[in-house]
Amino acid sequence: MNDPGAAERRRSGSxxxxxxxxxxxxxxxxxxxxxxxxxxxxxxxxxxLPLYVLRVSGSALDTSTVFLAELIPAVVIGTVCGPLIDxxxxxxxxxxxxxxxxxxxxxxxxxxxxSVWLVYAVAAVQAAFTSLxxxxxxxxxxxxxxxxxxxxxxxMIEMASNAARLIGxxxxxxxxxxxxxxxxxxxxxATFLVSAALLVRPGRASSxxxxxxxxxxxxxxxxxxxxxxxxxxxxxxxxxxxxSFIAAVAQGLFLVLFVLFVLxxxxxxxxxxxxxxxxxxxxxxLGGLLIGIWAKQLRARTQAVWGLAGFALISALCWNSPxxxxxxxxxxxxxxxxxxxxxxxxSGLITRTQQASxxxxxxxxLSLLGVAQALGQATGILAAGLLSAxxxxxxxxxxxxxxxxxxxxxxxxxxxxxxxxLVPSRANASVRSDR
Numbered sequence: 365m366n367d368p369g370a371a372e373r374r375r376s377g378s379x380x381x382x383x384x385x386x387x388x389x390x391x392x393x394x395x396x397x398x399x400x401x402x403x404x405x406x407x408x409x410x411x412x413l414p415l416y417v418l419r420v421s422g423s424a425l426d427t428s429t430v431f432l433a434e435l436i437p438a439v440v441i442g443t444v445c446g447p448l449i450d451x452x453x454x455x456x457x458x459x460x461x462x463x464x465x466x467x468x469x470x471x472x473x474x475x476x477x478x479s480v481w482l483v484y485a486v487a488a489v490q491a492a493f494t495s496l497x498x499x500x501x502x503x504x505x506x507x508x509x510x511x512x513x514x515x516x517x518x519x520m521i522e523m524a525s526n527a528a529r530l531i532g533x534x535x536x537x538x539x540x541x542x543x544x545x546x547x548x549x550x551x552x553x554a555t556f557l558v559s560a561a562l563l564v565r566p567g568r569a570s571s572x573x574x575x576x577x578x579x580x581x582x583x584x585x586x587x588x589x590x591x592x593x594x595x596x597x598x599x600x601x602x603x604x605x606x607x608s609f610i611a612a613v614a615q616g617l618f619l620v621l622f623v624l625f626v627l628x629x630x631x632x633x634x635x636x637x638x639x640x641x642x643x644x645x646x647x648x649x650l651g652g653l654l655i656g657i658w659a660k661q662l663r664a665r666t667q668a669v670w671g672l673a674g675f676a677l678i679s680a681l682c683w684n685s686p687x688x689x690x691x692x693x694x695x696x697x698x699x700x701x702x703x704x705x706x707x708x709x710x711s712g713l714i715t716r717t718q719q720a721s722x723x724x725x726x727x728x729x730l731s732l733l734g735v736a737q738a739l740g741q742a743t744g745i746l747a748a749g750l751l752s753a754x755x756x757x758x759x760x761x762x763x764x765x766x767x768x769x770x771x772x773x774x775x776x777x778x779x780x781x782x783x784x785x786l787v788p789s790r791a792n793a794s795v796r797s798d799r
Contacts, residue, residue: 391455391508392517398559399501400524402462405555407532408539408548409469437492438738442499442731446591449500449727454507455563458500463560465493472549495738499730506718506726514718515664516656519711523652526703529645591728600720601729603778604713607672607771608733609740611709614767616744620752621760628757629686636692640699647703654704655711664719665779667712672772674705676765683761716779 449457468489475482501521509517539548595601626637655667682698714733721729751760 389508392505394562395501395504395508396521396524398462398562399521400528401555401562402465402559403525403528404532404535405552407529408535409472409552435491435738435742437488438495439735441492442495442735442738444588445496446499446728446731447588448496449503449731450725454500454503454727458497458504459560459563461493461497461500462556462563465490465497466553466556466560468493469549469552469556473546475545495731495734498734499727502714502718502730503727506723515662515667515711515715518715518718519652519655519707521652522707522711523649523656526645526648526652526707530642530649533642533645588728591725591732594722594725595729595732598720599778600716600780603774604717604720605732605736606778607668607713607774608736609743610767610771610774611672612737612740613744613747614764615737616741616746617748617760617764617767618744619741620745620748621757621764624752624757625683625761630690630692630695632690632692636695639692640695643696644699644703644706647700648707649703651704651707652711655708662708664712664715665775667708668716668779669712669772669775671705671707671709671712672768672775675702675709676768676772678702678705679765679768680762683758683765720780 469486471482472486502518505517505521506514539551543551595605622640623637626632626640630636655662678698678701682695682702685694685698714730717729717733718726748760
């Protein structure tokens with residue numbers, strides 16, 4: 365019997381349909397390369413901008429404002445502009461937005477002691493772009509790999525992201541005194557241009573047909589609300605949004621409480637703060653590699669559940685370990701270890717959402733995940749700031765670990781156990797009309 369997908373699989377290097385997604389798949393390889401390059405540049409500035417503001421202003425409040433400036437645009441743009449991902453070719457949209465980001469960072473060339481406001485403006489605009497580029501990237505993946513390879517593909521992108529963090533994070537701190545903020549801004553702009561070039565090459569990261577388009581909606585407001593109505597009608601998608609929000613609350617709590625934990629509980633300094641934040645990416649790279657290899661044996665639901673449970677367990681162990689030891693090596697080990705379940709959580713949650721989302725609104729649903737995460741992180745940051753003065757640190761930290769345990773319970777009880785069959789394979793992605 366003739367296999368209609370055989371020719372495509374031969375072109376992609378997957379004769380039996382089970383090869384890893386990066387083998388012979390030029391579009392996916394370029395997507396991974398683009399993610400790595402652009403995120404190296406992102407981490408250069410993610411580390412450098414708060415350090416620069418702190419050095420110029422000497423204010424911790426002004427420094428934290430850099431992070432808060434990113435949250436409002438992420439919510440507004442992710443909500444209002446999410447339909448663009450479904451209306452346009454997501455691969456081309458991703459390439460265009462990535463190229464435009466190179467110009468967004470250029471105002472940093474004129475930042476000085478009297479114009480720190482430019483840092484906040486650039487951070488806010490970049491966050492607005494990111495609220496579209498991340499879900500666009502996630503929407504591209506099901507279009508360029510076979511349906512049984514989506515989990516592996518997401519895991520390998522997570523690995524690429526963590527590798528970029530390992531490279532870009534220390535470089536941002538090391539190069540800031542040498543190149544200054546202007547030099548790092550030029551470097552970040554260059555990484556965006558390289559990434560855009562990778563995404564717009566022939567055979568770019570989208571096999572979506574140019575001749576077919578998603579069905580038009582009745583109006584702009586309807587287009588915005590379609591994603592929410594779809595998510596609300598699906599137990600799995602509603603659970604994904606809930607998990608994204610609660611896990612982001614935990615992340616917001618972590619951003620504030622982690623520094624207090626190192627300074628007060630471990631009696632250490634800024635060097636250990638930076639080291640622990642960086643080494644988690646080592647576990648993330650390892651986790652991405654393992655999941656990428658074993659993803660066919662690990663369903664997305666299983667990855668999410670065990671990722672959340674593992675994150676909760678290691679977090680609780682870390683926060684309560686000072687009663688036994690404050691030796692830095694122990695916490696380095698724990699932070700490396702937590703990178704593995706963190707990658708499993710991210711890969712499983714995204715894969716499960718991609719699988720459960722109808723193609724015609726997939727971009728909008730994925731955008732809603734980003735909105736939920738931004739709202740959750742803001743909630744966690746504010747809660748930590750308000751409660752840290754009146755609540756024992758250990759209580760708050762254990763509550764942070766409890767957020768992940770709560771998410772694991774939600775995943776166990778609300779994620780559909782059935783294997784989904786909603787994502788078309790790469791071979792027939794261009795001829796399917798139910799998008």
